[in-house]
Amino acid sequence: MSTKIIPVIMSGGSGTRLWPLSTPAAPKQFHALATANSMIQETALRLVGDEYLAPVAICGRGHCDLVVSQLGQINKAPQAVILEPFGRNTAAVAAMAALSGQESDPDALVLLVPADHVISKPQAFHEAVMAAVETAKSRIVTFGITPAHPETGFGYIERGAALSAGIFEIKKFWEKPDLATATTYVEGGRHDWNAGIFLFSPEVMLEELSLYAPEVLAACVDAYKRARRDGVIINLDEEAFCQVPSISIDYAVMENTRRSAVIPCDIGWADVGGFAELWRLGEKDTSANHVKGAAILIDAENCLIRNDAGPVVAVIGLSDIMVISTPSGILVAPLSRAQDVKKAAEAAKALLS
Structure with missing residues (x-):
C-alpha cells in the first residue's frame, strides 16, 4: 500500500x-x-x-x-x-x-x-x-x-x-x-x-x-x-x-x-507578492500590457490594468504603470513602486478604522 x-x-x-x-x-x-x-x-x-x-x-x-x-x-x-x-x-x-x-x-x-x-x-x-x-x-x-x-x-x-x-x-x-x-x-x-x-x-x-x-x-x-x-x-x-x-x-x-x-x-x-510579479506572469498584448476588465489603452505600454469595479478605465500615453480599480479602492502608481503598495494598504486601514 x-x-x-x-x-x-x-x-x-x-x-x-x-x-x-x-x-x-x-x-x-x-x-x-x-x-x-x-x-x-x-x-x-x-x-x-x-x-x-x-x-x-x-x-x-x-x-x-x-x-x-x-x-x-x-x-x-x-x-x-x-x-x-x-x-x-x-x-x-x-x-x-x-x-x-x-x-x-x-x-x-x-x-x-x-x-x-x-x-x-x-x-x-x-x-x-x-x-x-x-x-x-x-x-x-x-x-x-x-x-x-x-x-x-x-x-x-x-x-x-x-x-x-x-x-x-x-x-x-x-x-x-x-x-x-x-x-x-x-x-x-x-x-x-x-x-x-x-x-x-x-x-x-x-x-x-x-x-x-x-x-x-x-x-x-x-x-x-x-x-x-x-x-x-x-x-x-x-x-x-x-x-x-x-x-x-x-x-x-x-x-x-x-x-x-x-x-x-x-x-x-x-510567489505573487506584488503587482510587478502579477504583470510579469500575466498574458500581454502586443504593447506588453496586461489587462483584465473593462479598459481602454491608447499609446500605452508595459502597463498592468486590473478593473474589478465596473466603470471603464482609460489609460492614454503612459507606460510602466499600474491601475487597480476595485470596490475597495483605486490604486495608480508606477510598476517600479509596487513594493510601496503596502504603505497604501496600511494608510487605507488607518483611514477606515
Missing part, C-alpha cells in the same frame, strides 16, 4: 502588497490572479491523485466561510478547517498540521503548502513530492526552487551532502541577499530559493518541535485539545493559542534540526 499524503493548506497571508485587490476580508489567496481559479483553489487542484487524501486548511477565523465555499466549488471539500484566532507564524501552523495529521492518519505524510503560490508545472511538483516520500518518513523535507535568476526578494537554502539521488542535507539557510551575493549563489549551483513547502511525518515534526520549540508545541497542543469542534471546523482555543510564541518554522526548527533535507526542483514556482 502506497504512503498517503495529507495536503495541509496554509491560508494565513494578508497580501497587503496587492491592495486594493487583496483586503483583510478577502486576501490574495481567495482571488483569481494568474489563473482562472482562485489561488487557494489552484493549490488544492494540483494535489490530486490516489496518493492524496482530502485537504486540511489552516486559516484565520474570519476566512472560514471563504475557505469552505471555495474548496467546495471545486469538489475538494476539506476534511478539517483549523481556525486560528490570530496569526502566530508558521511554527504554530506546522504544529497544527502535524497534530491534525496524527489525529486523522498517523501513518500518512503531511504536505504543508502555502495557499498563495503559483506552480505552473504541477506534474513536476507531483514528481518532486513522490521522489521525497521515502526521505520524508524520517526527515522534514523542504522543496528548494531552482533559481531562474539572481533574486534578492527570497531566502535561499544551501545544499549539503547528498542523501540520495536528487535529495540533499541542508547545509544552511540564508536570508534575502543583496544582488552580488544572489549572483554568486546562482552561479555556484548549490543554492535554491526557499519556497516554504514541507513534506514530513507528523511524528517527526512533533519530535523536532519538542526538541527545538517546546513552548510552541506545548501551547499548540493545549489550544488543539481545547478547540471547539463543529463538523470539520476546529476552532482553536483563544486563551491557549495566545500563549504560542510567534516564530517561523525555519527559525524554530529547520535551522536547528539534524533531520532536514532539501529536494531541488523546477516547478514553475512564483
Whole structure:
C-alpha cells in the first residue's frame, strides 16, 4: 500500500502588497490572479491523485466561510478547517498540521503548502513530492526552487551532502541577499530559493518541535485539545493559542534540526507578492500590457490594468504603470513602486478604522 499524503493548506497571508485587490476580508489567496481559479483553489487542484487524501486548511477565523465555499466549488471539500484566532507564524501552523495529521492518519505524510503560490508545472511538483516520500518518513523535507535568476526578494537554502539521488542535507539557510551575493549563489549551483513547502511525518515534526520549540508545541497542543469542534471546523482555543510564541518554522526548527533535507526542483514556482510579479506572469498584448476588465489603452505600454469595479478605465500615453480599480479602492502608481503598495494598504486601514 502506497504512503498517503495529507495536503495541509496554509491560508494565513494578508497580501497587503496587492491592495486594493487583496483586503483583510478577502486576501490574495481567495482571488483569481494568474489563473482562472482562485489561488487557494489552484493549490488544492494540483494535489490530486490516489496518493492524496482530502485537504486540511489552516486559516484565520474570519476566512472560514471563504475557505469552505471555495474548496467546495471545486469538489475538494476539506476534511478539517483549523481556525486560528490570530496569526502566530508558521511554527504554530506546522504544529497544527502535524497534530491534525496524527489525529486523522498517523501513518500518512503531511504536505504543508502555502495557499498563495503559483506552480505552473504541477506534474513536476507531483514528481518532486513522490521522489521525497521515502526521505520524508524520517526527515522534514523542504522543496528548494531552482533559481531562474539572481533574486534578492527570497531566502535561499544551501545544499549539503547528498542523501540520495536528487535529495540533499541542508547545509544552511540564508536570508534575502543583496544582488552580488544572489549572483554568486546562482552561479555556484548549490543554492535554491526557499519556497516554504514541507513534506514530513507528523511524528517527526512533533519530535523536532519538542526538541527545538517546546513552548510552541506545548501551547499548540493545549489550544488543539481545547478547540471547539463543529463538523470539520476546529476552532482553536483563544486563551491557549495566545500563549504560542510567534516564530517561523525555519527559525524554530529547520535551522536547528539534524533531520532536514532539501529536494531541488523546477516547478514553475512564483510567489505573487506584488503587482510587478502579477504583470510579469500575466498574458500581454502586443504593447506588453496586461489587462483584465473593462479598459481602454491608447499609446500605452508595459502597463498592468486590473478593473474589478465596473466603470471603464482609460489609460492614454503612459507606460510602466499600474491601475487597480476595485470596490475597495483605486490604486495608480508606477510598476517600479509596487513594493510601496503596502504603505497604501496600511494608510487605507488607518483611514477606515
